[in-house]
Each structure stands twice: as structure tokens, then as C-alpha cells.
Amino acid sequence: MLKKIAKRLKKAAHIAIFTHQNPDGDALGSSFAVKYALEAIGKKATIYLEKPMPEKFNFLGTDYQIADENTQSCADCAIVLDCGEYSRLGATSEACKKIPCLLCIDHHKTGDAFGELYYNEPDAAATAQIVYQLVNLITKDVPQKAYEAIYTGMSTDTGHFKFSNVSPKTFKIAAEVLASGINHRKITTIIYDTVKREKMMFLGAATERVKLYFNGRVAVLDCSGEFLAQFGLTYDDVDELPNIPLNLEGVEASILVKDRDENSKRVSLRTKDVIDVSEVASAFGGGGHKSAAACVISGNIEENLKKLIDTVIVKLGEKDV
Numbered sequence: 393m394l395k396k397i398a399k400r401l402k403k404a405a406h407i408a409i410f411t412h413q414n415p416d417g418d419a420l421g422s423s424f425a426v427k428y429a430l431e432a433i434g435k436k437a438t439i440y441l442e443k444p445m446p447e448k449f450n451f452l453g454t455d456y457q458i459a460d461e462n463t464q465s466c467a468d469c470a471i472v473l474d475c476g477e478y479s480r481l482g483a484t485s486e487a488c489k490k491i492p493c494l495l496c497i498d499h500h501k502t503g504d505a506f507g508e509l510y511y512n513e514p515d516a517a518a519t520a521q522i523v524y525q526l527v528n529l530i531t532k533d534v535p536q537k538a539y540e541a542i543y544t545g546m547s548t549d550t551g552h553f554k555f556s557n558v559s560p561k562t563f564k565i566a567a568e569v570l571a572s573g574i575n576h577r578k579i580t581t582i583i584y585d586t587v588k589r590e591k592m593m594f595l596g597a598a599t600e601r602v603k604l605y606f607n608g609r610v611a612v613l614d615c616s617g618e619f620l621a622q623f624g625l626t627y628d629d630v631d632e633l634p635n636i637p638l639n640l641e642g643v644e645a646s647i648l649v650k651d652r653d654e655n656s657k658r659v660s661l662r663t664k665d666v667i668d669v670s671e672v673a674s675a676f677g678g679g680g681h682k683s684a685a686a687c688v689i690s691g692n693i694e695e696n697l698k699k700l701i702d703t704v705i706v707k708l709g710e711k712d713v
Contacts, residue, residue, distance in 0.1 A: 393511040394522070397471070397495050398529035400509060404469035406436040408491055412475040413442055413482035416631060417548025417583065419474040420445055422497075422523045424452045425541035426471065429527035432535050438467065442482045446628040451582055452541050463487040471495040474519035476503020476512075476679060497522055502670050502679030514681075517557040520545025524565050539572045544579055551635075552584060556665045556683060591630065594623040602637045606705045609644045611637030617651040634660040634684070645669065645704050649697065656690035659700060667707040676700055 401407055407430055411419040423439050430437040439456035440463065457463075460483045470491040475481060476498050481488055488494065496507035499516040516522050520542045527534050527542070546566055550558050553566070570576055601619075603612045613636060620626060627633070627650060638646035645667060648660040659676070661669035663683050670685040676696070678687025689696040 393509060394497075394526055395529060397497065397509050397511060398526055400493065400495060401430060401435070401469065401471065401530060402433065404435065404467075404493070406438070406467040406469070408465045408467035408470040408488065409437060409439045410470060410472045410475070410481055410484050410488050411441075412480040414627075415441065415445060415474075417449065418518045418520050418545040420449050420452055421541040421543075421545025421548070422473040422519045423456075423541075425520065425523050425527055425538040425545070426473065426530075427453075427455075428535045428538040428541065429530045432531050432533060432538075436467075438465065440465070440484045440487055442484050446631065448582060448586075449544070451579070452544060453537070459484040459487045461486040465491055467491050469493040469495065471497065472507065473497055473523065474499070476500035478504070478506045497526065500679060501681050502674055502685075515559065517555070517559060517562040518546045518549035520549065521562060521565055524569065534572070536572055536574055539569045540574045540579060543569045543574055543576060544583070547579070548583065552580065557681065588625075588629070590623045590625060594620070594625055594630065595636065597623070598633070598636055599640075602640065604640075604643070605701060606708060608640075608642045609708055610701065610704055611640055611643040611646045612649065612701060613637045613646070614649040634662045638662045638664065644708060647701060647704065652688055656688050657693055657697070659687050659689055659697070661685045661687075661704070667704070667711055669704070669707075672700065672703050672707060675703060 409423045409426055411423050427437040427439055440459040441456050465487050470488050494507040496510045498512045499514060499519045499522060501514045513522050524542050527538050601613060615633060634648045645663040650658045652658040661673055663669050665683055668682045670680045670682055673679050673685035673687040676687040680686055
């Protein structure tokens with residue numbers, strides 16, 4: 393299927409690139425990698441995002457367009473990356489819908505197949521791991537900028553290669569990317585080793601807000617935008633938030649609650665590989681991976697959050713039996 397997708401991309405004149413709302417390093421890295429590979433063979437490639445991407449990823453590139461429901465694209469082919477459900481495109485979905493050919497590459501365990509050509513590899517540690525194969529099908533002379541973007545995607549979606557989704561294939565591809573001559577230390581310094589003073593103060597305060605359940609095995613952090621604003625930060629500044637409660641000693645599963653809008657909250661679930669949190673997220677209309685998933689809760693937020701916490705506790709209890 394990847395060969396068919398590469399062939400279709402090479403036939404197109406102008407390719408529009410889309411990814412999910414609030415894109416992370418994998419979504420952005422995959423998008424820029426495909427853009428650079430296509431441009432290397434003379435194609436026009438445009439990345440469409442719902443809002444400006446997090447500043448720390450600007451080293452990948454800043455050539456993208458903000459799209460909403462009124463955006464008109466002249467592209468004759470669209471590719472959606474790292475997005476398991478069409479609805480997760482958010483405001484960019486309308487622009488994507490108007491393009492005659494739609495392709496999709498993803499690695500999430502849960503989601504719905506969509507597009508003329510759809511390729512999903514749930515065992516891949518990151519969509520960028522699949523994109524590595526794609527760009528090498530597109531061109532034999534892959535630009536180094538594309539490899540930097542791929543490394544970024546793989547690193548961020550594996551917790552810098554420490555999560556259980558890492559496989560021998562992941563390390564093999566990472567080694568091949570490094571062999572291209574990229575400066576991986578530059579990338580890791582920007583992403584992991586540079587912290588604003590305000591962020592460091594916030595992390596300490598956030599830890600104090602964590603609530604523990606089920607004898608300390610479940611940790612919940614309710615992090616409102618108002619709380620973040622006290623430190624002059626936004627959610628884009630703290631994308632590692634879901635791991636703060638999970639990193640506590642004795643915690644096996646964590647729940648992060650963030651503002652979405654006035655009537656709903658976005659919930660991120662993490663686990664130390666003891667239960668499948670994608671099943672929990674799916675029960676609440678979301679999805680994801682075994683160890684990392686997300687969903688949205690609305691209506692009676694307090695009541696539905698309690699139900700979600702109880703669902704996680706039941707899962708842990710079933711594991712103990």
C-alpha cells in the first residue's frame with residue numbers, strides 16, 4: 393500500500409498535507425518530512441494546520457498555512473498523517489474534504505479507515521517511522537531536513553526511545569536516519585533540554601495538584617488553562633504534562649484533565665504497560681494506543697470524570713485477579 397501511496401503522490405502536481413488537531417512532534421515531523429521529500433522531486437507541497445504550531449518545533453520549518461472552514465486549496469491530492477479519525481482534523485477538515493484525492497497514513501490502534509488509499513501500521517512506534525519508508529519510495533535523494541523531521545517524530549512519540557512501543561525496527565530506522573548525518577543532539581537539546589524558568593516553577597506546582605486514587609496506583613492531574621496562565625504558559629508549552637502524574641512512584645495509570653472549551657474537557661490517559669488505556673478512551677468516544685490514549689468528556693464533567701476514573705480502577709482490579 394505504501395508503494396501505491398508513493399506512486400499516487402508522485403503523479404500529483406500539488407499535495408496538501410494535513411494532520412490532527414494540536415499536532416505533536418510526530419504529527420509535525422511526519423508532515424514536514426513528506427513536504428521536503430515531495431519538494432525534492434519538484435512537487436508543490438503545502439502543510440495546513442488549524443493554528444500556529446508550538447514554537448519549540450519551529451526548527452522543523454515555518455512554511456505552513458493556517459486553515460479553517462473557509463480555506464480553499466488548489467491541491468489535486470491530499471495526504472493525512474498521524475490521524476486515526478477524520479473528525480480529528482478539526483477546522484482543516486473542510487479544506488481537506490474539497491480536494492479530489494485523499495490518502496492517509498497512521499499508526500494508531502483505534503480509529504476509522506478513510507481516504508482513497510489508507511495505510512495503518514499499529515505496531516509502528518510513530519507515524520514518522522512509516523514516513524521514513526514513504527520518503528525513500530518518493531526519492532532516492534532524501535533531504536537531510538526530512539530526516540531531521542523523521543527523527544523528531546520518532547523521538548517524541550517514543551519518549552526519546554524509552555516507551556514500550558519501541559521495537560528493533562524503530563532502532564534500525566533511527567540508526568539509518570542518524571547515518572544520514574543529522575545533528576540529533578541539536579534536536580534533543582531544543583526538545584528536551586531547554587526549559588523556561590516559568591515552566592520549571594509550573595512543574596513543581598502541578599505536582600502538588602496531583603490526586604491519588606486506588607491506594608496510590610491511579611494519579612489524576614486537573615490542569616486548567618487558568619492555572620497555566622498563572623505562570624504565563626499555554627498547553628503548547630507543556631506537552632509532557634500527561635507524564636507528570638505517571639512518573640510518581642507507585643502510580644500505574646494516570647489521567648490528565650485539560651480544558652477543551654466551556655462545555656468539555658480533554659482527557660489524556662497513560663499507563664506503565666499494565667492495562668490498555670485505549671479501551672478506556674474508546675468507551676468514552678476516544679482512542680489511541682495501549683499505553684497512551686485520549687478522549688473528550690462533556691455534559692456533567694465531574695460525574696463523567698468520576699466514571700472514567702472508576703473505569704481505570706476496574707481495569708487495574710481485573711489485572712490483579
